[in-house]
Amino acid sequence: MRWEFSNDAPIYTQLIQQVKVGIVAGIFPPGERLPSVRELATEAGVNPNTMQRALAELERDGLVYSQRTAGRFVTEDEIMIQAAKRGLAQRHVKSFIEAMLRLGFRQEEIVALLKQEIEEGTRDVSTGM
Amino acid sequence: MSVLECKELCKRYGRTAALEGLSFTVEPGRIVGLLGPNGSGKTTLIKLANGLLTPDAGYISVCDMAPGRESRSLVSYLPERTAIPLWMSAGQLLDFYGDFYTDFRREAAEEMLGHLNIHPRQVIKQMSKGTREKVQLIMVMSRAAKLYLLDEPIGGVDPATRDYILSTIIGSYNPEAAVVISTHLIADVEKVLDEVIFINQGRIMLQSSVDGIREEKGMSVDALFREVFKC
Numbered sequence: 001m002r003w004e005f006s007n008d009a010p011i012y013t014q015l016i017q018q019v020k021v022g023i024v025a026g027i028f029p030p031g032e033r034l035p036s037v038r039e040l041a042t043e044a045g046v047n048p049n050t051m052q053r054a055l056a057e058l059e060r061d062g063l064v065y066s067q068r069t070a071g072r073f074v075t076e077d078e079i080m081i082q083a084a085k086r087g088l089a090q091r092h093v094k095s096f097i098e099a100m101l102r103l104g105f106r107q108e109e110i111v112a113l114l115k116q117e118i119e120e121g122t123r124d125v126s127t128g129m
Numbered sequence: 130m131s132v133l134e135c136k137e138l139c140k141r142y143g144r145t146a147a148l149e150g151l152s153f154t155v156e157p158g159r160i161v162g163l164l165g166p167n168g169s170g171k172t173t174l175i176k177l178a179n180g181l182l183t184p185d186a187g188y189i190s191v192c193d194m195a196p197g198r199e200s201r202s203l204v205s206y207l208p209e210r211t212a213i214p215l216w217m218s219a220g221q222l223l224d225f226y227g228d229f230y231t232d233f234r235r236e237a238a239e240e241m242l243g244h245l246n247i248h249p250r251q252v253i254k255q256m257s258k259g260t261r262e263k264v265q266l267i268m269v270m271s272r273a274a275k276l277y278l279l280d281e282p283i284g285g286v287d288p289a290t291r292d293y294i295l296s297t298i299i300g301s302y303n304p305e306a307a308v309v310i311s312t313h314l315i316a317d318v319e320k321v322l323d324e325v326i327f328i329n330q331g332r333i334m335l336q337s338s339v340d341g342i343r344e345e346k347g348m349s350v351d352a353l354f355r356e357v358f359k360c
Contacts, residue, residue, distance in 0.1 A: 007349035010340035011320055041299050045292070046320045047160055048302045050340065 003044040015054035024085040031076040132307040137187035147173040149331040158304040163311040165328035171311040179206045205274035220249030238271035259290040270301040277308040316351040
């Protein structure tokens with residue numbers, strides 16, 4: 001998994017987002033044990049206490065749960081994972097729309113452009129270009 | 130019990146004041162960055178904490194003890210300059226550390242040296258600067274100390290070596306021990322730190338958690354440092 005951090009937000013909130021992405025993308029599959037805090041912290045290059053804080057938050061949200069001695073596991077609740085996926089998608093869409101509005105596009109234009117881009121994308125794929 | 134505590138700590142070199150009334154504590158399980166420009170007093174503070182210097186006024190303690198012979202068994206110190214005997218082989222260095230420090234975890238050190246493909250017969254003198262730095266850090270982090278004092282552990286090494294050193298520090302994390310890292314390369318270390326202490330001209334300018342700064346100011350510790358210490 002690739003970990004990337006921006007400079008304008010707390011590290012623990014960025015860790016929450018990235019572990020969520022990992023769960024939604026299946027890098028951390030439902031019901032599977034998560035690597036230990038130390039392993040995850042080393043991999044992400046972050047302070048172990050910060051990683052611990054992020055995982056505790058995910059636990060409060062229910063996306064992961066701990067079993068006292070066995071460690072932390074990803075939820076098996078597909079509905080919850082789908083909700084997290086939707087939440088992440090909404091964030092991307094929101095920031096995309098904000099950027100387009102700043103460029104001066106109107107809402108209909110944004111939808112049209114998006115549609116055109118998606119159609120071109122599928123045409124390229126189907127013609128093998 | 131705090132691992133490191135200073136109260137109104139002062140140190141002078143002749144007429145020059147190096148530290149002027151420093152007060153702070155470091156709790157177990159914390160990785161703390163001691164950040165400041167050159168000549169701000171970082172190395173002086175680290176030398177006071179391991180008993181290489183004595184304070185002129187105020188008070189400093191390690192695990193409730195004044196720095197000295199007894200506290201030194203609890204402190205693992207990485208000096209600014211490489212201080213391992215160059216004529217030794219890696220194997221001899223392991224013996225040396227084992228003889229000197231009862232808390233030295235030889236297997237841990239051997240494992241880390243193994244990951245770097247360093248053979249026990251390899252002589253330190255024949256290693257590159259970056260490899261020497263890594264070997265020295267491995268020795269320092271392989272002690273089961275209560276306080277690790279790392280003076281500029283990532284200065285003067287390439288980015289890959291820097292990453293290795295930082296991940297070794299994270300991988301050696303122990304909730305009972307504290308790590309103090311002095312550096313001016315903040316962008317590289319800030320993700321590894323719980324808290325930072327900004328020090329300038331022998332005084333503390335700020336002590337805060339890394340995420341506290343990011344949350345309140347909406348900027349990285351590195352950016353804040355550049356703002357505070359703008360020339």
